[in-house]
Amino acid sequence: MKTTVFLLFFLVAFSCSDKxxxxxxxxxxxxxxxxxxxxxxxxxxxxxxARSSPDMISVNAGKIHMSSGQSDTEVFQNYFNSVEFKKWDDVKPPIIRFSEDRSLAYAVVDKLVVLTTKDSTGRNIEETTHYAWVSIYRKQKNGDWKLECIASTNEPEKVVPL
Structure with missing residues (x-):
């Protein structure tokens, strides 16, 4: 009886710590x-x-892109400098799932992005894009997570002159 109680206690405790x-x-x-x-x-x-793997992979618009570190950062910084975000909001909360050993995880994201930028004539425009993507993360030895891969798609943009 003591063994059964101990075993039951151990299983409950382990189950709680895992959750x-x-x-x-x-x-x-x-x-x-x-x-x-x-x-x-x-x-x-x-x-x-900052929390991306140095060899991160991106899949978008029918193309596979292998991270190029500093070059990717520069490209995104130039993009950031050319836009003003109004929204970068989840339509629904991300769905997060883990591998059995919790060394890998993925997040399914449903996001609405609204930003302003300038068209080729310098006129202000507002772009609205509905994105969906899957981000894949790997747990590091220190317990942190790093983005390993992102696969993204979007509905066609809606562009409105301002």
Whole structure:
């Protein structure tokens, strides 16, 4: 009887700690997601890539792009410098799932982005784009998560002259 009670106690305790760990991991990934939003509004490309793997892969518009580190940061900084974000908001909360050993995770994101920029004539325009993407993260030895891969799609942009 003592063995059964001990075993039951051990299983319940392990189950609770596993759920707590999963919740902590989910909270970390949601924090990273919020930091990405903040980086867009702050126009900070370095912050945007701070938690990305140096060999991150991006899939978009039928093309596969292997990270080029500083070059990617410069491209995004130039983009950030040319736009003003009005919205970079989740349409629905991200869906986050983990591998069984919780070494990998993915987040499915449904995002509405509204920004202003200038067209080729210098006239202000507002662009609205509805994005959906999957971000794949790998847990590092120190417990942090790094973005390994992102695959993205979007509805056609709506462009309105201002």
């Amino acid at each position: 707590t760990g999963a919740e902590e991991d989910k909270a970390q990934l949601l924090k990273l997601h919020a930091q990405q939003r903040q980086a867009h509004f702050a126009k900070d490309a370095k912050a945007m890539f």
